Amino acid sequence: MDAEIEVRDVARRYQKGGVQALEGVSLRLAPGTFTAVIGPSGCGKSTLLKLIAGLEAPDAGEVRLAGQPPEAFRAGGGLGIAFQDAALLPWRSVEANVAFPLQVLGRSRRAHAARIRELIALVGLEGREGALPGQLSGGMRQRVAIARALVSDPQVLLLDEPFAALDQILRRTMTIELQRIWAERRITTLLVTHGIEEAVFLADQVVIMQGGPGRIAAIVPVPFARPRGPELFADPAFHALCESLMAQLAPIADSR
Incomplete structure (x- = not known):
């Protein structure tokens, strides 16, 4: 069962530099939904993701994943995370990199062999199981990172700018691929991104x-039906929503 994410009146302050990264942030992500977070650099997007992941602790408020503290939820294998840097182990094959979280969780790689193969096929890398990261393109490495994030069969998937280092053409291709992968699992997903088109799609x-300190300025529903194909990028309604979001972001960025 997919998990609800609840962020309740969270604050986070970094003592070094005295930066109030977040203040009074509350957010609820319904089970099985996909939420994107956008905003100018330094507004606390990645800090929010780290708090949800249990990689940092809030100074006030609380975070719950399926009613549990993030650390307990992550320890049980309920959380998958992929960052901008794929961070693959260069000496391990595609298959071994995907299997790595199972090793951390103390689960048998052999018992999960079918799932590992299934995920490698799901991200379009069937036949590359034995390849090393240095033999893969940037997009392929990010696909491995996404498969690795899914291998523990998580209820929550957190993505922090996973395609930021890719060129525009590959980034769009990976955006379409991520929608396909997500549709297969319908995992509660939070994506941090600077890409407005990526977020809307x-x-x-x-x-x-918005920053100073980081807080939520607005929550905008996306009305487009699923599944969403590449033709959506040419839809006037899609462009209108992207322009609307850009217009809302402009004064936030200018005020920094």
């Missing part, structure tokens, strides 16, 4: 954040 709702 993928998400059920787009959260706009």
Whole structure:
């Protein structure tokens, strides 16, 4: 069963530099939904993701995943994470990199062999199981990172700018691929991104954040039916929503 994410009146302050990264942030992500978070650099997007992942602790408020603290939820294998840097182990094959979280969780790789193969096929890398990261393109490495994030059969998937380092053409291709992969699992997903088109194409709702300190400025529902194909990028309604989000972001960026 997919998990609800609840962020309740969260604040986070970094003592070094005295930066108030987040203040009074509340957010609820319904089970099985896809949420994108956008906002200017330094508005606390990645800090929010780290708090949900249990990689940092809030100074006030609380975060719950399926009613559990993030650390307990992650320890049980309920959380998958992929970052901008694929961070693959260069000496391990595609198959071994995908299997790595199972090793961390103390699960048998052999018992999960079928799932590993299934995920490698799901991200379009069937036949490359034995390849090393250095033999893969940037897009392929990000696909491995996404498969790795899914191998523990998580209820929550967190993505922090996973395609930021890719060129525009490959980024769009990977956006379409991510929608396909997500549709197969319908995992509760939170994506942090600077890409407005990426956010609108993928998400059920787009959260706009502003800084000084980081807080939520607006939550905008995305009305487009699923499944969404590449033709959506040419839809006037798609462009209108992207322009609307850009217009909402402009004064936030200018005020920094």
